[in-house]
Amino acid sequence: MLKTVFANHELENPFMNASGVHCMTTEELNELYHSSAGAFITKSCTPLQRTGNPEPRYIDLPNGSINSMGLPNKGFDYYLDYVTHTPYRKLCFFSISGMSAAENLDMLRRLETSSFDGVTELNLSCPNVPGKPQLAYDFEQTERLLTQVFDFYRKPLGVKLPPYFDFAHFDQMADILNQFPLTYVNTINSVGNGLVIDPDLEQVVIKPKNGFGGLGGPLIKATALANVRAFATRLNSEIKIIGTGGITNGQDAFEHLLCGASVLQVGTQLHKEGPTIFDRLARELSDIMKKKGYAAIDEFRGKLKDLS
Template identity: 60%
Template sequence: MPSTKTQIAGFPFENCLMNAAGVACMTIAELEEVRLSQAGTFVTKTATLEARAGNPEPRYQDVPLGSINSMGLPNQGLDYYLDYLLELQEKEPNQTFFLSLVGLSQEETHRLLKQVEESEFKGLTELNLSCPNVPGKPQIAYDFETTETILKEVFSYFTKPLGIKLPPYFDMVHFDQAAAIFNQFPLAFVNCVNSIGNGLYIEDESVVIRPKNGFGGIGGEYIKPTALANVHAFYQRLKPEIQIIGTGGVLTGRDAFEHILCGASMVQVGTTLHKEGVAAFERITAELKVIMAEKGYESLDDFRGKLQYIEG
């Protein structure tokens, strides 16, 4: 039977599928549900220093080809997730999990990362540079100068495995510029992509979410081509030791297969997980294994990054 085992930064995972930050990860109960499912691991809700209620509801809506949300970084605060992960580390020493975080200012980001650095946490940390739904706050990763400054400062003290969550880029020059920055640093991974920022969905004559007059991040089927393009563009440009997590539009095993074909080492499920629950992991894994068996692939390494082009 084909294997969907993978590894990130040398940490092994039994399955390449996991949740996307923001889905099934706000509470310990939700994280436990993902942990006990067919998922290979989980990532926590992006944590800020203090707990946040987030934007007013309704702030998330399932729509026919995906979802729209303007959550506003609701979370329980860093201590809540870090304490849980440290307990889990004692209980399950052979399992590795992802801790997602971002500050509401550069100073806060450094406070968060220094707390993780000084803790006993042995997993993978994800710095979210792509939160598109906090009113008045731009996405950090679209400001290349700020991104480079933050990463320089972070790696002056942070020694644990660190990756970054990215928004989608849409221009070849931006892929080049971003990769040139990321390649300067010992990043463990980049995660492509967060939702496409500031879409608008209308039913009858009204928007469907309250914050920002209905503007929100778009996820699901809508974004798969953009996600695949970002995964492959960075696979082509980043040094081999920076791995890629593919996120966006994963409804089926075929979608997961395409993310890996484009270069992803791990694949996150967001909107589909929200719609279906954790049973989605078992279904998508089974569908992925069927495709691999049909093609004679025994492991993800057999086809990762081997996207074919039309010559001539």
């Protein structure tokens, strides 16, 4: 019932982790692999290991989370060694997030010549150059980078995007993405630069950036659904959508699929529950589909109705 095809791989279900959650170490990656998730992704990596921002840098909230992690990771070689020396039958995604275009291009060149046969995710939604916006908010730079990437990269590749809030920006980014043979677009990353306050202590709750951080979980679901829907109706049919943001139960998953997502990434709630969450999500989504009379995801995927 929940099986789906993505990048020429059949997945048992559409669920996987969001990069950054439960995927830092090989031990965590192995736990994802042995979970009931349909696929899994590595931590967004930089060429060299990074310790990230000072703690506290992640806080669970009653309606979501806030974080300013600073891209802590074990470094490109650590994850490349894992994905090229671990025999796995589940689709594996490899996430990269260089601090410059040159770093991204170098990592992609190494992936291109490696034995990695999964799917690569180029994270365009992390800070690039200090004082500059996230790369995906700079449309000219995004187009320039993707042009350079597809001059040589031939393996399956997707991009992870930040949230957009204006129809003109949906249109502009879709026009750029449609120029390239992308496998997918992952939308959204956390909603940037939120601020959460502890009213008793009268202070912010995380240390980096004077308390400013990315929001995740249920409080960003409406924004995530809007971005999934916006890109699903603007991108070429060959470019699939991974829906990320606010998935805590089967109903959330159903709504993402209804908006046009093909695969679903779970972040905040995975952090709270651990990999056993995928059993619950699959069960709840199956129950909803049965009640509605759907035997397969493709029977309703992308078929959200407008009021008319």
